Amino acid sequence: MDTRRTTVVAEPAWQVSLIWVGFPVVGGVGLWLLKLAAKWILSLPFVPFDGPLRLLNVVPEPWGTVGVIAIGAVLGLVVSFIAAHERLSVAVRDDNAVFYRGGKSRTFDRTKISGVFLDGKDLVLLGLHSEELARDKSDLIAENIANAFQSHGYPWLEDGDPHRADYRRWIEGNPELPQGADQIFKARAEALRNLDQEDAAELREELTRMGLAVREDKKKRQFWRHTTPR
Template sequence: MNARRTTVVTEPGRQVALVWAGLPVLGAAVLWGVQAGADWVVSLPFAPLHGPFELVASIPEPQATFGAIGLGLLVGFVVAFMAAAERLSVEIADESVILNRGGTERMLDRTQVSGVFLEGKKLVVLGLGTEELARETSDLRGTDLADAFQRHGYPWLTEDPYRGEYRRWVDDMPGLPPGGNALLRARAKALKKNDTEDANQLRTELARLGVVVREDRKRQFWRLSSHDQARIDPDGR
């Protein structure tokens, strides 16, 4: 019996190590700098956050320095841990693609994939009806992704073949299925608040209506998948 042939694309080890080592060092350096400059800030007559800096300046040495460095290291490790939880890895096989982010896996069947491409840092997997099966942000190298997908026979595209079909969304515009404007309105609010989780959930709800959405600097652009274009006339009925 032949072993299942897979290719796993992850961030380079040196890049991961740099995050784990660099963020704690950066955190320690920043907080040490705040502690070291506290006396100078307190001496300024109109300094912002005067009270917190007075509190920092009142801590005796060497406790102040050791405390600032220790807290900075801790903050850096926490941020590195959060980055690790959001890191994406992609396992590609001839018959499926598995997207893993923070231990949560999502599998895409090869027979449902019509193409794969990168849009900036977003990995996009297209379905047979021109819908997007996945749109995932990551720091994975484009060359690694392209080589892996092509090695397993997936169509790797140089750009979005449907980019010209997107329209800029404005409230209550025609052409969307019932409920589409309401979901895009809610998603605009989520993007404004940088609520990525809510924005992604609303993207999924829009996909169920046959609406494909992307954003550029919090402006939303949309198109219909081919499954739904024939059901909706230009007046949105």
């Protein structure tokens, strides 16, 4: 087994370039259009937060337009940095898989992985007891992910989650849940509402240690199933 061979899956270069160029352009043009419309907006009977709109017309031209476009571009660039920080890439080897995101890496031993699949945009690694070792959202191309894991002999589950039918919606007070799970579910629900993905991921790991697999839908509703023999 050649453990040195590595297949890297990352977002294509054109997509990365589009993010770095597109967000600053959209930010600059968007703020410029807002400046053009500022006088008309201020003429309306009720305009909340009219202070920032008035500031758009304080600086004399052409510096007002140049400044607005520059500020919009900088804001767009900040969004690009955030997107780059949150971007997922995966390095697949015969003996392990490494997930990279936000300057951090997580390594998963091949011998502890029983299946790999995509659940929508979520890349999921299943453990030996049906637990989810990882569930990471990304914009990676599905075919590239599948080819990378299959080329290194990982069990790729073409039909998706084999345990999907086992999930039940979380409702506080369910006697089948372990003691203390409700408190973690409630904290995780708050993290999901606040779009705090890092905290939500950490709380998912706590539930995993309790023998639960957790997923949520587009409405942020949480669903769970048991992973270890009860």
